[in-house]
Structures are given as C-alpha cells and as structure tokens.
Amino acid sequence: MASKILNHSLVIAHKDLLEFSRSKMRLVMLIVMPLFMMIMVGFIFPSGSSISDVPLAFANLDDGVGNVSLGDAFGTQFEVINDQAGLFEISPGQDLEDMKQMIRKGQISGGIVIPNNFTQTLLNGEQATIIIITDQSNPQLSMQVQGALAGLVDAMGTMAANQALNTTYGIPAGSTIAIIEPYTIEVTGIIPGDPSYFQFVAPGIMAMVVMMALMTGLPHAISYEKDIGTLDGMLVAPIKRTSIVLGKVLAQTTRGMIQGMLILILAMVLFGVVLYGSIILVIGLMLLSVFSFVGLGILVTSFSQNEETASMMMMSLMFPMMFLSGVFFPVEQMPSFMQTISSALPMTYAVNALRKVMILGADISAIGGEVLILIGFGIALLAISVPMFKKAMCK
Amino acid sequence: MSVPERTDCEVTEHSTSNVPKTSIVPESTNCETPDLTSIENAIETNGLSKIFGELRAVDSVSFSVRKGEIFGFLGPNGAGKTTTIRMLCTLSTPSEGSASVAGLDVVKQDGMVREKIGLVSEKMIMYDQLTAFENLRFFGKLYNIPKSKLDPRINELLELVHLEKWAHKQIGTFSTGMKQRINVIRALLNNPEILFLDEPTLGLDPQSTSEIREFIRNVNTKNGTSIILTTHMMVEADMLCDRIGIIDRGKIVALDTPGNLKKMISSSDGEVMEFDITNLTSAMYEAIQEVDCVDAISQKSDTLVRVTCKGNDAFDNLIDTIRESNGKIKSVKNLEPTLEDVFLHITGREVRDHTSAKVKTSSGRHGHMGRPKSRVR
Known part of the structure; x- marks a missing residue:
C-alpha cells in the first residue's frame, strides 16, 4: 500500500516537473530569482561598518600663538593617517556654517572644524576641542563617520601623549603606551576574519527560498489544477489523496532545493561566502525545513477555494515569516514582543540552525534543539493539515 | 438487486x-x-x-x-x-x-x-x-x-x-x-x-x-x-x-425512453403546432397562453409561436383567439413533438430559460408537473 502511494506520488511529481520544465519562462525564473535575491539583499543592506572615500570637509580656523600653529600640525597628521586608511576624501571647508550648507546640498557627508583658540588652549595645558559635524539625514552613515573620526582623533591623541611622556618625563618610547592605554582587546571568533553580510544572509535566503517554494508553490500547484479542472482527473483515479499531496510536495521540494543550492553556489562563487560546516548537514537541514513548512502549505491550500485566495493567504503568512525569523536582521535586535512571535515560527529555527552550520561549522549535536523543534512543527502542522485537505477535496 | x-x-x-x-x-x-x-x-x-x-x-x-x-x-x-x-x-x-x-x-x-x-x-x-x-x-x-x-x-x-x-x-x-x-x-x-x-x-x-x-x-x-x-x-x-x-x-x-417521453404529449391528446403570425405582439402571445387548451407555449422567433395544446377543438379555439386579437396567420404547421416540447410540457419552462427559472419559484405552468403519472402503464 505504502509503495503504491509513493509510486503514484512519484508519477505526479514527475508530471509536475515535466510540465515545469516545458515552460521556458519558469526555468529562467528558477535561476534568475535566487541570483536576484542575493544581489538585491547583498547590496541594499549596508555591508558591515567599514566606510571608504566618504566626502568630508576640513576647516582649520586656528589662529595659532606666535608662529606656532598646532592646528596645522593636526591637519597634516590627520591627512597622513587618512591617506593610509582611505576612509575619507577630504576637501577644504571655510567654517561650520559653510559645512552645514555643504551637507544640505549633499556635497559632503561630514566635516571637521578646528576652532580658533586650538593652539592657545593646548598651550595653556587644557583639553582642546575638535568639532565634528555629520549628515543626520543618513543616521547609519552619520554614526559611522562619527565613529571613524573619533577613532582617528583618539589615535592622534595617543600619539601626542606618547610624545609628551617621552620628551617631558623621559620615559622610554616603548613603555609610554602601557601608561596611556593599560588595557588592550584581542577579538577572536570561531572562523577567521569578520564574516560579511552575505555570509550572514545566505543561509537565511536559502531557508527562505525553500519556504517560498512550499508556501507559494504548493497552494498554487494544487489550486491551479483545481481551477483548470485537471485535479478532478487525479481525484477520480484510484489513488490515495495522500499521493496527490505527496507528489506535489515532492515536485515543489525539488524545485526549492535546486534554488537553495543555486543560492549557495552563487553566494560562494560570486560573493565570497565560505561554507564552514558540512554540506550534507546543510542539505539535511533544508529538507527538514521543508518538512516543517509543508503542513502550512497544505493548510492554506485546503482553506483557499481558488488560486487568488491561495496567493493572498500565502502572502500574508509569508511576509511575517520572512521578516520575523531573522533572515535579514538578527532576531536579537528586535524588540522583545517581536522576538516572542519570532520564536513561534518554524522558519526562525531553520534559519538559526543553517546559520550555525554554515558560518560556525556546527555539527549535528550543536543544533539538536533546532532539529527537534522543526520535527515538532512538522508533525503538528501535518496532523492538522492532512485531514483538512482530504475534507476540502470532497466538497 | x-x-x-x-x-x-x-x-x-x-x-x-x-x-x-x-x-x-x-x-x-x-x-x-x-x-x-x-x-x-x-x-x-x-x-x-x-x-x-x-x-x-x-x-x-x-x-x-x-x-x-x-x-x-x-x-x-x-x-x-x-x-x-x-x-x-x-x-x-x-x-x-x-x-x-x-x-x-x-x-x-x-x-x-x-x-x-x-x-x-x-x-x-x-x-x-x-x-x-x-x-x-x-x-x-x-x-x-x-x-x-x-x-x-x-x-x-x-x-x-x-x-x-x-x-x-x-x-x-x-x-x-x-x-x-x-x-x-x-x-x-x-x-x-x-x-x-x-x-x-x-x-x-x-x-x-x-x-x-x-x-x-x-x-x-x-x-x-x-x-x-x-x-x-x-x-x-x-x-x-x-x-x-x-x-x-x-x-x-x-x-x-426518448420515444415514450415524446408520446407523453400525444397520449394526453396533445399536439404541437407552430403558428406563423406576421404581426405577433406580446399581448397576442399572452392571449394565446390564456386559452384553456394550451398546455405549453414558446416563442421561436419574431413571428413564430410554438404551442402544445390538447383537446378536439383546440385548433379552432386557437385560431379564434388569434383572429380576435387581429392576428394575421401566415401559416400553421402540425409538428412532431420533440424533447424540447416534452421539457416544456413537464416543467412549464424552456430549457434555455434557466436564469429566470432560478428566480421564479413556482410561477411556471406547473399544473402539468403531476402529469407524468399518466404514462406509467
């Protein structure tokens, strides 16, 4: 009996894939969609905190004392350091008001102003202020410019202090740094270097594509056949209703897996993503995600009378899943009530587990919790949806 | 069984x-x-x-x-x-x-x-x-x-x-x-x-x-x-x-069987006639419909009326009615009953009449609904 069910579902899956392969447009979309997703996601979202060649204005209003101008010295040093780091593209500015106007016009993203009493204050033995102005219409960039500039100023302060300790107090050059900065940090991760945003987002998109294949593909495949009347041809044949669902699921899973793998390959070849874990485990996890989503897809199919309702229901289920399950943004950055919703979605666990395997090289023992939860979701959803589907088919 | x-x-x-x-x-x-x-x-x-x-x-x-x-x-x-x-x-x-x-x-x-x-x-x-x-x-x-x-x-x-x-x-x-x-x-x-x-x-x-x-x-x-x-x-x-x-x-x-269904009309002394009336009006149509002997009636074109009627003097009555309402009869044909007539005879409505059929509840000439009894011999 079971072998018959499987056999029939294979026949149906084969038919679906054959039909799919005949449509050139669909085949093109199969490849274009993942590529499009990767490119879009990869370039729209800011990739990390590194900035380069940000336009910046520099104004030195320092009057100096006598022929000594520490502002000039600061400016020269700043330029030297910046040339090495390549963070900013520096252009001259007149004063603070002028820079504000330049920011409004969109000519610069930030500026540095050295006030007129700079040298005097320093010579008096006081702290001198350097003014940094940023473009607040772009909070993200503003933060980064502010951070980078503060870092630069800080580094220059350290240099000045080193020099002062050495010359004024006669402390050996090598020992001065330990007095100024007694503590230093060493950052270490599981994998070398800093992972790019692609590295973060690729596992998420892989899980998402598989989810979409089942959540949109499955209801569409069934309600479409219902609409054009071919579903009756299968329902009137001596096969189990389960075979029809299973066949459709197999076809859509194949499609989703192909897309998921395409994304992985594209991410590795075009975007330098490195797979640190086992590929077998990745494939296994994707199949497990299929199992956990499939009930949801069947449920929607049984509820929707036609293709249009199916698509609408799908959309309203898919968007929260996409945004709340940490595909694009880490769940930990969401407010706590959103995190609660997130923890009720199977997608969250699929993404999480995939990420652990792909970025951190986790093995099966490290993702046991997620695997169990996904299996739980799968069983629960199927237990609700399959009887619903059988009932819906007999209206 | x-x-x-x-x-x-x-x-x-x-x-x-x-x-x-x-x-x-x-x-x-x-x-x-x-x-x-x-x-x-x-x-x-x-x-x-x-x-x-x-x-x-x-x-x-x-x-x-x-x-x-x-x-x-x-x-x-x-x-x-x-x-x-x-x-x-x-x-x-x-x-x-x-x-x-x-x-x-x-x-x-x-x-x-x-x-x-x-x-x-x-x-x-x-x-x-x-x-x-x-x-x-x-x-x-x-x-x-x-x-x-x-x-x-x-x-x-x-x-x-x-x-x-x-x-x-x-x-x-x-x-x-x-x-x-x-x-x-x-x-x-x-x-x-x-x-x-x-x-x-x-x-x-x-x-x-x-x-x-x-x-x-x-x-x-x-x-x-x-x-x-x-x-x-x-x-x-x-x-x-x-x-x-x-x-x-x-x-x-x-x-x-199709044959027996058609016989339903003739067995009830029914006849199917088609009148070609050159100046047919809806008032005239209604007048014909009201004649006692008329079993079912349907309009085939601007001038053609198909009538299923019964009784020996049915023909005379119909001609009289049409004449009274100044109808000009071009021709009259006595037709073999078709299944369409049967449907009309039984339901009082035409087959293509399905949209109005849903609205109407029992306004059809349903007096004939009970008639099929007669054909069980």
Missing part, C-alpha cells in the same frame, strides 16, 4: 416534489426487463441529495441505470446534472441518500468505484504543456496499468480517434475538437465499466460534435460500456440515449 435502503422512509420525507416517485422507480420492474436477477444495474441512487447552504442542488434523486445503457441527464444549466455526476464519480460527498456505482457504494467503497469508472468532465482534464502521449501515460500510470500494456493501449486509443500522428505534439497546440477527442480517450484508458460524460460536446463545432457522438455510441456498442451523459441539448439526448432523465431544479421530473 441489492436495494435494502429502499425501505428507508427518511428518503421520501424531505422530498417536497409533487412528482410521484412511482413514475421513476418502476423502471427497474418494467416488463422490458423480464429476468431481473441477471441484470445488475450499473448505477443506482436512492434519495441522493447535495445541499450547498440553503440550496438543494440535487434534491432526493432516485434512479437506476442499467448495464450497457446510454443514460442521459437532460436539463438546463444549474439543474443539478453536474453535481449528480460528481457525486457518482466520488468527487463530491452526498449530503443525503446513497448511491452505488457498479454495485459499490460511492462513499464507503469510493476507491473501488474509481477503478471502474471513467470521467469526461466539462473542463478538459489534460495538461497543455505535455504531449498527448505524455498526458495519457500520466493518467494511465495512475490506474496502475503496467508500462508494457499501457503504451500499446495508448497507441490503440489514439488510432481510434485518428490522432496517432499527433501523439508527440503538445496538447496546447491542439484544436478544441482534437483536445476533446484526447480527453475522451483518456477516460477510456482503464477500460471503465461505466463512463461519465459531462456535456461532452459543449463548445465544439458541428463536425467535432458529430464525431464525438459517434465515438460515444461506438464505445457503448463495441465495449458494452454503460454510459451516463449530461447535456442541455435536446437533440443530443434524443440521438444518443436509450433513456433520458429530465432533471430540473435538482429533481428528476421525468424518466423514460
């Missing part, structure tokens, strides 16, 4: 029809079928109903189809033909009553029923992106036909409908007539005992229509396949069917 449910009185309880069920049930005890035990009915229903919310789409229908028979369901759109077929094909669960197909219960033994039936539904069951052969092979596999038998079977069927040259072309490139031929042979893949055809010639050109009808008749005579078809075309029902069940608003209102 296994009809234990027949004694179930619940079946007739919800029947609000004033058509006595006796006019239908005796079919199985008719003198035409002397040896009852050897004849097993292909289909039997008992109080079969389908209720969608408030609407009784099929309302307590009881009938049987004999083995090897072509049985036609005739009625306007929305009369409940398709719903009945869907219940018999196990595609829809009956709300009330029971039905057996090939001796198997459609609810309890649905899996076994499906092995024995073939369905040609209103919507064509085939995939445009697949070739004719691929389509047939797909459905054949669902019927567990081994590949060694399936491929020769497909070729044989394709030859039957003269489409063997088109076997490996995608269905999407076929004409509607060709598609329907493939659609029909698809339903024959498993050599069904019973073939259901839901409006098999709908939307086809005259040539394809006659081809399909011919094919249906051949399947019936050569393979002995019992066929149950629905149609809203009187001519089709008349041509193909051994017996016809006229279905209206979910109820079977008459069931007999």
